[in-house]
Amino acid sequence: MESKVKSSSRINLPIYGRIAFFGVGFFLVTMLLTAFIIIPKINQSIESQHTRDIGTELTLEAALFQRFVESQRTILEDLAKFPSLTNAVMLSNAGNRAINDLFDNVVISGNKGRLVLQDIAGNVLIQTVNDLQGSYIDNNHWVEQILSGSTPYHFQLLEQKAERFSFQISVPVIYNSYIEGVLSAEISVSLEQVFVAQTLDNDIAFTLIQNDITISTGIEHIEIVRKNSLQLNTPNLLFTYITDDAPIQAGKRVLRNTILSVLLFSLAISFLLFALLGYRGLVSGDQKAKINPSFLRAYALPILIGVIGAAASIAAYLIILNIQQDIFEEKLNFDSKQRIQAIREKVKSKLETLDAIEAFYHASTSVSRQEFKTFTATFLANHPSIKRLEWVPKVEDPQRTTYERQARRDGLDGFTIKEMDLTGNFVTAQQRDTYFPIYFTEPLQGNEQAIGFDLASNKKPLAVLKKARISGEKMATAPITLIQENGIQAESLIFYPVYDNQLFNDPAEGKQLLGFVLMVMRVDEIINETSNKGSTLLSLHVQDISEPNMVEVIYGDKHKGDGLSRSEVIKVAGREWKITTYANANQTPLIWLPWLILTAGLVFSGLITSGLIHLIRRREVVEVLVKQRTAELRMLSSTVANSNDIFIITEASELDADNSGPKIIYVNEAFTRLTGYSAEEAVGNTPRILQGKDTDRLELDKIRMALQTGETYLGELINYTKDGTEYWIELNISPLKDETGKIIQFSAVERDVTERKRAEAERETLIEKLIDSNEELERFAFVCSHDLQEPLRMIRSFSEKLQVHIADDLKDDEKGKRYFHFVTDGAARAQALIADILAYSSIDNDTQNLENFSAEALLQLIQNNQLESDPELQGEITYDKLPELRGNKTQLYQLFQNLINNGMKYHKPGTTPHVHVSVKDTGEHWQFAIKDNGIGMEERHLNKIFEVFQRLHRKSQYAGTGIGLSICKKVVARHGGAIWVESEKDVGSTFYITLLKPTLME
């Protein structure tokens, strides 16, 4: 049951694996799709939707504008149909009371109508206000067009004043289908009256451009300008709808970051999940699920984790890069706003200088040159960027000489009101109605040239002077730029009209202009004064965009490249400066952080992946090892369990505690088979249950000693089975040690050797019996042979006697003689055989008669006896130096004599026999060699010659019984040696004998 439950939980793992595969595949595909398709697609669709919206807005707003203009035109056309008005035109008479009443009561767009009525000659008959902005005389082209009927109406934008929007609209006055005059109105409305109010928030602006007039709404609020323009025909102007792209870009970024964050989060979660899963799968060590997996399957998980980790790292890298970019942009924007605000304030503070000077003029009836100098000195000292402060009085021609004289009195020798001729030299100004000479200049030093210069003589300053005079506001000239080594230097001249004290609050009445205060300031210095505001991240680029067709750079370099930039337009004394900020080239977001995260992420994933791979590898190795070990253990344990030998394992701890003996913790089946004790009975008991009365106590003590010293014991012992049967065991006890070398267990291998013991006992009895019977046999042979000699002697004696007795009868009987020969010969041979048998059997094992003697002496004896013996055996005997011997002298004498006699006997006919005895030391033995020059033997007969009664030759050739070498063999054996022969037929034989050295001879 248990294993079933386990295996079912194992089956789940591959499903996890498959889910993992799908999950990761899904995430990867989603990642790629998102990164390369979805995000660009969403951006694109947002962009196109935005563009569509802007287009719709543009046309909507343009239509609203057109409708507004149209409605104003209709009002004016209706007005032009009034009879009093047509009468006045026809008569070219403005004195009509009715027409004055009419005009006084006209209200257009909530204001009293600023109307102009002209007759067919273009002469202005009536104008309801004095300060008209439009131009009605001076041969205006549009008047002719209306009067000729070539255009139904005339629309002209007027200079913008604050957040109001002004235009002039003119329609023909028609009587009986004839155009008799022109009616114009100057209409000034707030922007809300024209455009939809809610669109005029900070994100939207408009510009209307007609000829050189530009009207714009709060473009300075817009961070990223996006212009969409529409050229309108009626009225004829360029309608531009400006939106701020910043929110939409920010929105896109937020969307992108959100998507990427979600992806990153998912990836991180799945990464952790798979890492966890992989780790758990590996650590839980599920062998079954991992049996022989293919490489890909085995390493899929770590590879997967590596890929996910890498993907997550890349995603994190991208997101952090984005976030950093955003933060950087935000910081840039913040800095930019701060900086621009600072510039705005700085400019304002400079311009306030003019207010102070203007107030100074108001406060006093006249300001002397010295007073001006004293007054302006502080400002010049406090504001280094203000280069000059000047007083430009309005000088009517009659006062010219008075002013010139006064100046000369002030110390300006040769002061005249000057102008510049065509060659660029100052000359005395020509006479004109009004002069605007630079009268006071502070500081004077370095500016002496300019003093007395009539600004009215030059068109450009004159235009600005006019503007300032009309508006009563500070008005700046187009900046004068000088390109220097260290950048652009731009000077701006700002005029501020000073009116007569009583009338200054109503400049529109334009009564008494006293002159202008003029300030010359250095744009670049002003901007540099703000450089401590905001960080050093930014570079600035400032353009004067007041005249769209003549944009002038007044500060800094243009932003190159496509990095982040932000623009704002500020208004400076009637001019517009577009300030663009952009990041310095060396200022970039913290580039190392995303890279650090990418690197760290990749390293981390790499580590986890390689760690997992390492784990898998190690587990594979361990698995193989475990398999091997398990197989080995199984083999060993089955060997042990099924062995016919007994295995007993005991504890080592309680060896000498209470004399109870070691406890058995394991026995195999062979134990039960032999002893009769079951494993249950044996385990926990001591091996002493097997011992009994005949168990050798000394042997047990030896075992105890061995166990205590941790040595291996090997011995034999009597044990008893459960039912008391005695058996012998061969016992091998060895200690089992743990890693530290401490003995923890003893293993005993016991073999039942009862059978062997019995066999040994039997063999010993048998050997004893054999020895007895051998001795008996030898005794018998001896007795037998001895007793046989008696009858043989009878046969021989009496056959000889009989031969003598019947000698006469046999005289001619050859056959009879031969028969007698056979009888006597047979008897003689029998006697010889018996003698040999006696000799053979008398070689006993007697160790009593051992004595030491010299082999040389022995040989000497043989040599001496040789001379007295059989003449057939005569020959030469030689020997080397020979050692001492110990043994039975008689037997050894016989040994050497037999061998030497053999050498003599089997000599080649006609040669003198020669026998040589030599000796060699082989360690334990002396090895003698008895070499002859006899007939030799064939190889195949050599093994026969030492056997009893074996002969190689016929009796007729060489006599003998065939027992001599058998006796030699027996003697050698009795002396612990061996005998063999080497021989070559017809050359000779060498007999070798080995004899134990005296020291080893018992």
Place this chain on the structure above:
Amino acid sequence: MTQEARLAEILLVEDNEGDIELTKEAFEEAKLRNNLHIAEDGDEALDYLFKRNGYEDAVIPDIVLLDLNLPGTDGREVLEAVKADPALKRIPVIVLTSSQADKDIIESYDLHANCYIVKPVNASKFMQVVQSVENFWVDIVCLPSKDSQT
């Protein structure tokens, strides 16, 4: 036809002079027509049979009477050599020995001896046995013709 015209050729391999004498006399007494050749040891017998060492002109015997205990090359070796030779193996070999040992009898038959006879102890019996051997092997048994023995 030819068989009757010629004498039976018998090779006796025997080292005992007495036995040789007795065998000779037994053949003489039986008055059988035969040529008795005698080899006194194993080497001589082999020389005779293989026609070498002076026996190049020897007549191939019709039967061989072989003693087992011979000096040097003994009867067993002779028997083995004869029965291993393709030409000689057809010659009937009658082992005639004084040994009664079972070992010898079995060994001889294993070496393809045609017959094993223990020498009787007394002379008349010995002669009787020799005569009956000759009677049986020479007169009764059909032997392959000499022509077929190449």
